[in-house]
Amino acid sequence: MRKKHLVVATVVALSASMMMQSCIGSFALFNKVKTWNDHVGDKFVNEVVFVAMWILPVYELCFAADLLILNSIEFWSGSNPALAANDVKVVDGKDAQYLVARNESGYVITNMSTKQVTRFNFHAEDNSWSLENNGQEVKLFTFVDDTHVDVITRDGSYTRVELSQPGVLAYQQLIGIGGAAMALR
Numbered sequence: 370m371r372k373k374h375l376v377v378a379t380v381v382a383l384s385a386s387m388m389m390q391s392c393i394g395s396f397a398l399f400n401k402v403k404t405w406n407d408h409v410g411d412k413f414v415n416e417v418v419f420v421a422m423w424i425l426p427v428y429e430l431c432f433a434a435d436l437l438i439l440n441s442i443e444f445w446s447g448s449n450p451a452l453a454a455n456d457v458k459v460v461d462g463k464d465a466q467y468l469v470a471r472n473e474s475g476y477v478i479t480n481m482s483t484k485q486v487t488r489f490n491f492h493a494e495d496n497s498w499s500l501e502n503n504g505q506e507v508k509l510f511t512f513v514d515d516t517h518v519d520v521i522t523r524d525g526s527y528t529r530v531e532l533s534q535p536g537v538l539a540y541q542q543l544i545g546i547g548g549a550a551m552a553l554r
Contacts, residue, residue: 394440399431408468
């Protein structure tokens with residue numbers, strides 16, 4: 370009787386292992402924390418933060434959350450909640466590297482060399498995007514409907530622009546972008 374149960378258990382285990390092969394998950398939360406740590410400062414600051422995060426068990430908790438919860442969600446649903454929330458990417462610019470983080474209200478862009486932070490904020494109450502820099506926020510544009518936006522001009526007023534090629538060209542001419550500037554793109 371025991372031998373029969375052992376054979377059945379072995380067959381079930383082998384069948385299950387063949388059906389669920391090679392799904393270890395992306396470990397998105399752990400990798401996001403590690404990516405953030407890689408860009409905190411110079412290599413010495415990064416190392417101090419790295420060791421502190423192992424001592425405080427930040428890395429261990431992120432790894433456990435990925436292993437036990439987030440990777441299972443990713444396996445069954447096809448998407449990882451940690452990837453959907455706050456995306457962080459490093460972008461190489463002409464003269465600096467930038468850390469671009471997406472959050473619930475928009476984007477936070479940090480110049481890696483100067484540590485200057487700029488935010489692009491979305492305001493759901495009036496369906497608008499604004500630029501925040503050095504504590505000052507300026508509304509860039511507001512969606513009026515599916516085909517029009519109110520956009521800021523050089524003098525700080527707003528003009529309605531149709532979301533079409535002629536509308537965008539008219540706006541570029543209004544603010545003085547055209548001709549040679551467009552050829553540089």
